[in-house]
Amino acid sequence: MSLFIVRRLLLAIPALFGLVLLTFILIHAVPGDPAAVLAGDQATPQQIQALREHYGFDRPILEQFIRYVSQLASGSLGVSYMTQRQISTEIIERMPATFELTLFAMTLATAIGIPLGVISAYFHNRWLDHVLRIISIGGLAIASFWLAIMLQFTFSMELDLLPVHGRLSQGLTPPPFVTGMIVIDSLMAGRLDLFRDAFAHLILPGFALAVAPLATIMRFTRAAVLSTLRREYVFYERAVGYPRLVLMGKYVLRNSLVTPVTQIGLLLGAILGSAVVIEAIFDWPGLGSYAVLSIATADYQATLAVVLIVGCVYALINILVDLVHAAVDPRILEQL
Amino acid sequence: MSASDPLLRVAQFALAFRTETGLATVLDGVDLEVARGEILGLVGESGCGKSTLVRAILGLMPAGARVLGGRIEFGGQNLLDLDEAVLSRDIRAGRIGFIPQDPFQSFNPLFRVGSQMLEIMRWHAPPEIGRSRSAHRARLLELMERVRIPAPDTALKRFPHEFSGGQLQRLMIAAAIACKPDLVLADEPTSALDVTTQQQILALLEELAREMNTAVILVTHDLGLVAQYCDRVSVMYAGQTVESFSHKRMLEGVRHPYTRLLLDCHPDRAGALRGIPGIVPGIARMPPGCRFGPRCPAVLPICSTQRPKAEMLEADHSVQCWAVSGSIAARVPADA
Numbered sequence: 001m002s003l004f005i006v007r008r009l010l011l012a013i014p015a016l017f018g019l020v021l022l023t024f025i026l027i028h029a030v031p032g033d034p035a036a037v038l039a040g041d042q043a044t045p046q047q048i049q050a051l052r053e054h055y056g057f058d059r060p061i062l063e064q065f066i067r068y069v070s071q072l073a074s075g076s077l078g079v080s081y082m083t084q085r086q087i088s089t090e091i092i093e094r095m096p097a098t099f100e101l102t103l104f105a106m107t108l109a110t111a112i113g114i115p116l117g118v119i120s121a122y123f124h125n126r127w128l129d130h131v132l133r134i135i136s137i138g139g140l141a142i143a144s145f146w147l148a149i150m151l152q153f154t155f156s157m158e159l160d161l162l163p164v165h166g167r168l169s170q171g172l173t174p175p176p177f178v179t180g181m182i183v184i185d186s187l188m189a190g191r192l193d194l195f196r197d198a199f200a201h202l203i204l205p206g207f208a209l210a211v212a213p214l215a216t217i218m219r220f221t222r223a224a225v226l227s228t229l230r231r232e233y234v235f236y237e238r239a240v241g242y243p244r245l246v247l248m249g250k251y252v253l254r255n256s257l258v259t260p261v262t263q264i265g266l267l268l269g270a271i272l273g274s275a276v277v278i279e280a281i282f283d284w285p286g287l288g289s290y291a292v293l294s295i296a297t298a299d300y301q302a303t304l305a306v307v308l309i310v311g312c313v314y315a316l317i318n319i320l321v322d323l324v325h326a327a328v329d330p331r332i333l334e335q336l
Numbered sequence: 337m338s339a340s341d342p343l344l345r346v347a348q349f350a351l352a353f354r355t356e357t358g359l360a361t362v363l364d365g366v367d368l369e370v371a372r373g374e375i376l377g378l379v380g381e382s383g384c385g386k387s388t389l390v391r392a393i394l395g396l397m398p399a400g401a402r403v404l405g406g407r408i409e410f411g412g413q414n415l416l417d418l419d420e421a422v423l424s425r426d427i428r429a430g431r432i433g434f435i436p437q438d439p440f441q442s443f444n445p446l447f448r449v450g451s452q453m454l455e456i457m458r459w460h461a462p463p464e465i466g467r468s469r470s471a472h473r474a475r476l477l478e479l480m481e482r483v484r485i486p487a488p489d490t491a492l493k494r495f496p497h498e499f500s501g502g503q504l505q506r507l508m509i510a511a512a513i514a515c516k517p518d519l520v521l522a523d524e525p526t527s528a529l530d531v532t533t534q535q536q537i538l539a540l541l542e543e544l545a546r547e548m549n550t551a552v553i554l555v556t557h558d559l560g561l562v563a564q565y566c567d568r569v570s571v572m573y574a575g576q577t578v579e580s581f582s583h584k585r586m587l588e589g590v591r592h593p594y595t596r597l598l599l600d601c602h603p604d605r606a607g608a609l610r611g612i613p614g615i616v617p618g619i620a621r622m623p624p625g626c627r628f629g630p631r632c633p634a635v636l637p638i639c640s641t642q643r644p645k646a647e648m649l650e651a652d653h654s655v656q657c658w659a660v661s662g663s664i665a666a667r668v669p670a671d672a
């Protein structure tokens with residue numbers, strides 16, 4: 001099993017290298033001059049040229065790439081051109097906010113999507129199934145940025161029920177840093193007031209982020225349950241009188257979880273992507289808004305660092321998914 | 337057999353499936369009786385409706401099935417009057433046990449065999465066994481000893497894929513009798529196994545059934561097997577019971593041309609019987625009159641227009657065949 005993990009980790013390295021290469025090419029393909037941005041509006045062409053030479057922006061792209069990769073290999077994500085701080089420090093500061101948001105959204109999507117999928121399958125082709133399927137198609141079709149803005153508009157501005165942006169209300173100080181996720185840290189510090197405030201801030205962006213994966217999880221769960229219900233062993237379990245709820249809630253569910261679990265892994269990757277937009281809309285100080293900022297300021301190394309980090313997380317999640325598979329299915333465990 | 341007090345009595349049972357072309361009768365006037373402690377062989381080629389009948393007795397008809405008439409009396413009540421929840425709670429496993437055709441497909445691959453068998457006992461163990469999990473475990477261990485599973489203690493903790501087919505089917509036998517049912521339905525319990533294992537499994541089933549005075553319906557397409565283990569035989573053809581007789585009539589004395597042909601040939605593994613030309617008609621295209629007519633070596637003109645009536649030849653022998661009734665009718669005046 002540990003051999004399996006090591007092998008998978010090693011396999012991730014070429015994939016991550018490809019990711020960095022591709023991003024590097026894309027960044028240099030779109031127009032944008034970090035030296036000009038850095039130098040500001042008043043700068044003379046000479047000053048801009050000096051900056052360009054200082055950072056090596058004038059070197060051939062291949063040389064820049066090799067320099068960047070060797071810098072990565074030495075363990076550094078580089079320094080932000082804009083803030084002059086270590087990018088790794090900035091990312092570590094912002095990562096917990098993104099984790100908090102995406103974990104909340106995924107928990108929401110899973111906790112609602114799986115039961116709805118099971119119910120949909122159980123009432124296969126009856127009206128409840130049809131209603132749920134129509135809703136799930138809507139959830140997939142809806143653009144999350146539009147939904148986010150609508151939620152903001154309705155629940156914050158019109159009804160004034162939930163905060164419109166940020167992680168905490170003005171004037172509140174975050175709890176002592178443990179995990180960096182405020183809802184968890186505030187509970188650990190015993191600060192229910194902070195927890196309530198932070199949780200209220202999570203609801204709208206979390207929900208906006210959760211809708212698409214929720215619909216996907218529901219659809220995959222429904223399909224998986226339907227295929228499980230056709231299995232011979234489900235017939236046997238009915239023939240020997242397993243009560244209906246036990247059969248559905250324990251046996252059929254477990255047999256059906258493998259596909260949705262794979263989906264949850266893939267969706268976590270996708271959700272990190274949509275978080276970029278949602279964080280920008282809700283002014284959520286996470287990796288997504290950091291990425292937006294870095295792109296807007298042509299802070300290449302920061303953009304690359306975010307892409308790389310997201311890639312690493314994605315690779316780790318995929319390994320985790322396989323481990324969860326093994327935990328669910330003893331036959332897979334034997335193959336690891 | 338004691339016709340006065342049968343444990344199970346299927347009378348004129350008729351069932352149809354909804355197909356694209358409308359309702360298709362799959363079982364048509366099935367008559368069957370099983371006395372307490374009796375082993376009944378239910379014989380016929382593949383597609384004759386044996387599994388459908390077994391499922392109907394358990395109340396597990398597929399979606400789209402419709403009961404057209406008849407009764408399935410068990411222990412004094414008509415099972416067709418009971419709804420799914422009652423059947424599941426009061427009848428299955430506790431009073432009617434089930435042994436499936438393919439043990440590989442019928443155990444849930446994700447759960448330990450012990451926990452699957454204990455789940456049955458949890459809901460259906462009779463009071464004399466006790467309600468506690470440890471009592472159930474003790475009973476299971478004892479039964480596993482009986483069905484000759486080596487090291488029952490560790491076997492309980494194993495997953496289905498760690499057993500051979502023969503062992504799995506032994507476990508299925510143990511599971512079927514664990515809650516001391518009055519009747520066990522075994523639907524081709526050995527057709528997924530190799531020939532030597534077949535004999536062992538059936539011998540074991542017979543031994544335990546006799547010892548516990550459990551009645552068994554042994555479904556098979558192999559009349560040779562039936563001869564060894566069954567007290568009585570019912571022969572099905574195309575959804576009808578065409579002949580029923582006791583063991584002692586097996587070798588001489590069976591009258592229906594179909595039964596005679598079954599006796600003359602040995603089935604191959606797939607269940608197709610060499611030696612009887614033609615095939616069992618599909619449910620959507622049943623011939624009028626006697627359904628066996630088109631394949632029958634002794635066919636008469638009347639066979640293609642009118643269905644033969646069931647004729648009692650002896651107390652332990654009934655048959656539906658124009659050739660047989662005709663010869664009786666012809667003989668009666670001569671005897672008088």
Ligand SMILES: Nc1ncnc2c1ncn2[C@@H]1O[C@H](COP(=O)(O)OP(=O)(O)O)[C@@H](O)[C@H]1O
Nearest residue numbers: 353362381382383384385386387388398618619
């Ligand atoms: N769910 C179903 N829908 C439609 N037809 C079916 C269904 N199940 C079985 N049949 C048909 O009913 C007939 C009897 O099948 P079955 O009971 O499985 O026979 P046996 O067990 O004797 O081989 C066959 O013609 C089969 O094709």
Ligand SMILES: [Mg+2]
Nearest residue numbers: 386387388524
């Ligand atoms: Mg069958």
